[in-house]
Amino acid sequence: MAKFEGYKDIYVFVEQKNGVIAEVGYELISEARKLVASIPEMGFKVVGVLLGHQIADKANEVIAHGADKVIVVDDVLLKDYSTQFYADALTQVIENYKPDSFLTGATVLGRDLAPRVAARINAGLTADATKIAIDLDKAKEGEALLLVTRPTFGGNLFGTIVCPDTRPQMATIRPKVFDMAPVDETRTGEVETFSPNWKTTEPEVTIDKVVEKIVEGVDITKANILVGAGRGAEGCLDVVKACAEELDGVMCATRAVVEDGYADKNIQVGQTGKTVRPALYIACGISGAVQHVAGMEKSDMIIAINRDPEAEIFKISNMGFVGDVNEVLPLLVEEIKKAKAA
Ligand SMILES: Cc1cc2nc3c(=O)[nH]c(=O)nc-3n(C[C@H](O)[C@H](O)[C@H](O)COP(=O)(O)OP(=O)(O)OC[C@H]3O[C@@H](n4cnc5c(N)ncnc54)[C@H](O)[C@@H]3O)c2cc1C
Known part of the structure; x- marks a missing residue:
């Protein structure tokens, strides 16, 4: 029996706010495409995971940016970002679909969400990465070991981290380190909806007011x-x-x-x-x-x-x-x- 029976594909968290998808999700999908192309023998797909409310129509956009499949979790509890409900939903997606790797943008949201989910499922997570690759020698043995590189020792060195013992191999990756592939509107893919089984719909934290940060000048x-x-x-x-x-x-x-x-x-x-x-x-x-x-x-x-x-x-x-x-x-x-x- 393979070491990680049932775990397959590279999953990318597609972050969105008010229905607008953050570019980092597409950058990661583009890079994930290159990774799966480097290990054709594994037959991996690139899967986008889209959480939110009334966002199902965005799935085709994710496919046009390179995903083979999109898992949509559309629920009113996911309308605005909530650590509790997003972590609950994403944990269930991972437990249900068993991704081999799971990539998230190292945005404010991604840095909050990914470690919480990793802790719940006892998976290894490399934070704030700037480079990802797959160990091609291991791939010949049937294992898609992710090599995740990030700055270390105050940025003076780069360390490559592997998580060989658990699945999925999780990583948060900085925005803008990868190119976004051109959009291909002719791409087709599978869209699957997933309904979480909420333990509770009572929020642990209620947000009274959201104040938009005013950014002076141009981003x-x-x-x-x-x-x-x-x-x-x-x-x-x-x-x-x-x-x-x-x-x-x-x-x-x-x-x-x-x-x-x-x-x-x-x-x-x-x-x-x-x-x-x-x-x-x-x-x-x-x-x-x-x-x-x-x-x-x-x-x-x-x-x-x-x-x-x-x-x-x-x-x-x-x-x-x-x-x-x-x-x-x-x-x-x-x-x-x-x-x-x-
Ligand atoms: C954990 C950690 C994280 C960090 N993160 C960041 C970060 O995100 N971004 C960042 O920028 N730095 C970061 N730093 C700091 C970084 O190490 C450097 O100290 C910083 O980038 C230096 O900035 P500087 O080049 O403006 O200044 P200096 O290193 O002081 O260099 C000034 C340069 O200007 C030249 N110069 C001086 N006068 C003139 C002149 N009249 N005409 C032409 N040239 C002149 C000098 O020859 C010199 O090369 C970080 C450091 C650590 C330890």
């Missing part, structure tokens, strides 16, 4: 062009902002700048900030510490300005200026203005 994770300010650019943040505006982009910052009080935490890029993937990232006076780079290295084009020719940031840059940012950046802004006027 940096959605920006196509980012101009990043590091400690070396603290004396010319107005020029950094002007540069971003000229390019129809947005300013972001390193943790050093946030800690020095020059920028808000919600524009911090990096391991303890946000992960971004813009088309262009201009790094101004940024050293290129591993914790910052972890959040922006997947940008399509990186241009760095730093007065230290040995700065780490140049190692991941497509183009670099060695010089004082106070001198180089205003010149760059002038050139951008000229190019726009031409």
Whole structure:
């Protein structure tokens, strides 16, 4: 008998709020597709799990993004996120369907939900991962062992974690670390509804009021062009902002700048900030510490300005200026203005 009889497929939690699906769910489905393609001998499928109320019509969208099958749990108790009811429902889905792996976005919701479910079913969970793969040697022996990589020791090292003893192998994965595959509206798949057997419908916690957080400015994770300010650019943040505006982009910052009080935490890029993937990232006076780079290295084009020719940031840059940012950046802004006027 196989070690984990009955466990199969890679499941992805498809997070939604008010019927709007978070992109990370589609990023994980796209990556899960690559994983199942790497082990055709296992015959695994990619299964999306969609929880909410009046969200059944979203299942086809999930299939168009790459799922072979979608399990829909549509219940009024799941209208808004509740740790209790979401954890109850998801635990039952996992116990019923027996996924081999279960991936969740490392969002605020995912970080709350996944560990609670993992504890209930006594499964191993790797949190806040940035890379996933399957051990191809083990796959030849009939086991789809997931290799989950995450930063460790303050972000100075990356550790790969395996959960060989329990199923499903659970992981929360940061948004924006994987590409989202193009949508294919012609894809077809199976949609199955699942009705949880609620132990109680009485909420343990009642929410009196939900206050939407007001995010100042543009969400940096959605920006196509980012101009990043590091400690070396603290004396010319107005020029950094002007540069971003000229390019129809947005300013972001390193943790050093946030800690020095020059920028808000919600524009911090990096391991303890946000992960971004813009088309262009201009790094101004940024050293290129591993914790910052972890959040922006997947940008399509990186241009760095730093007065230290040995700065780490140049190692991941497509183009670099060695010089004082106070001198180089205003010149760059002038050139951008000229190019726009031409
Ligand atoms: C657990 C942990 C988590 C962390 N998470 C994050 C995170 O999410 N994001 C993050 O950014 N950091 C994070 N850090 C901090 C990180 O290690 C670095 O300290 C930080 O990224 C450094 O920011 P910086 O490059 O702006 O500053 P510095 O390291 O001080 O570098 C400034 C750079 O500017 C250059 N410079 C100085 N003056 C000029 C000038 N006039 N013109 C041109 N160049 C100039 C210097 O040569 C230098 O390279 C984390 C650290 C830890 C331990």
